[in-house]
Amino acid sequence: MNILGLSAYFHDSSACLVQDGAVTAAAQEERFSRRKNTPDFPISAINYCLQAGGITADSLDCVIFYEKPFLKFARVLEGHIDAWPRSLGAFLKSMPPWLNERLSLPLTLEERMGYTGRTLFAGHHLSHAASAFLPSPFEEAAVLTADAVGERAATASGIGRGNQISLDREIRFPDSLGLFYTALTTYLGFEAHEGEGKVMGLAGCGRPVFMNEMRQLAAVDADGGYRLDQRYFSFYGGNRMYSGRLEQLLGPARLPGGPLEERHADIAASLQKFTEEILTAMARALHRRTGLKNLCAAGGVFLNCVANQKLLDGSGFTSLFVQPAAGDCGGALGAALYASACLFRQPRSFEMKHAALGPEFNSREIGRAIAEAGLSAAELSDEELTGRAARLISEGKVTGWLQGRMEFGPRALGNRSILGDPRNPAMKRLLNGKVKRREPFRPYAPAVLADKAGDYFQLSGPSPFMLLAPLVRPEKAALIPAARHDDGTARVQTVSREANPRFYGLIEEFGRQTGVPMVLNTSFNRFGEPVVCSPGEALRVYKETGMDALAVGNFLLEKNGKV
């Protein structure tokens, strides 16, 4: 049975192919179109998935979309009605896409893919829930989802058992934890749906001294239920997400690119702590209600790895699985698995132990790309490659690493990565200066051998998708200064040999050479661009930035004339 899941039209369009219950391929459209977070119909991602599955659109048993468009349209219209006449600009901007394509997906599938078969629609939060529970290792688990908004729900909870998912309660827009965080992200001068991770990083540099103000913005129950005071927000119309009343409470908003003050870091820290309290209270109540020991979570809010750690530590659940593609791109995967397991009752045969679901390239393709780029490279054996790459990283070289299948989701997990030495206190400055150009307060994340992770971090279990942020063990902090954030935490990726033997081998060799089995792992992209997909894109970044070396497949390139 061939099922194609799609997410599109809002942000981060993607496609996912499930064949006989297992995910064959998944990819985000942005990686092909090179438009970051593109909402466009994911035709390139679809074509990749079909090719990877060895099928054409004719062989699909169904296509399933990750939300119910008519329900969402009704909510959007209600918003315009409620905000009339302030919503004129938003109405004129939003209606054409709805009328042209969002309400006529079957027609779009026919026109763009030649597909005229069965088309299904899963609820938005149900797609998130499915993306978390169905590929998890659990036979039963509590499920929690939270994001900006789906059709109407912004937060939902329930239980997953076997092939069934039951979401029995939700909190509805305009009460939205995701939009709350995003509104304050824009207040702090960062971009909506891009800057939330930066605010999470900034929070680590501040103190939560604005908690009283946060409690004025939202009322919170003991069970984590919340209601925003809408007088402080503007989700329906206007050109910003918060009102003047918010600025009276917290002070003037920071202009994009403006200087960062201590007040901004303190507001970020307060926002972060408030969000953690809400999520932890929700999870604690869910644990009491269900009596289950496993929790699955998805939705953009759960990309907040600092909050995930607090949730795991304080909720009573002993195991946590967060879908690595926790945002809307994961909706495609969730919808496809939902159709397979819940609607068509296929056995649950897929466990997501890694996120490598995208395209890969063979030696011939890589060699051709290198020649087309006018570069020369040494083709090495596996052992030579890991040995030399580990040596380069240990010498402080910023080293690109493109191997195997591209990851699905926002995190680079060792297949489309830029690597650095966590022992080098100057590594953050080097990475920023040579390639990434990130704000100086943002930390870089370590990838550590799974069996050694406990030596360096206060981790109670694996963190394969970089979605937890434990404390660095104080006795090891001086060894890995570049991996430790100002608040003492690190956004850790634990690497197992089973999930990624190549990356494991590199880190193992680095550990052999230096005594520290860990590298800094950041995504292979320039500022403002999507993560690279193909060798050609990686070579372009290598040529046009200060990157010192690049390992793509078994080919190694070094600058300054070395090969």
Add this chain to the structure above:
Amino acid sequence: MEKFKNFGRAAFRAAQQLLVPAMLLLVYIFAVGALAALARVYRLLPGRGKNAAAFWKQTDPRTETLEEAAEQS
């Protein structure tokens, strides 16, 4: 003939560029405006800043049938 066709296409596109926003504006002013007036009069929509007794809403937890999953609402 080709020139005539090209002219026709360009004229249609220009009309479309003008007509679509104009029609949307009229719909917004009259149709959406009327619904907004009704909503305010009959308080059909929840007001801002109000707090309800419970923040969580109960939903139907059962799995959809295939027929229900085929619906866009």
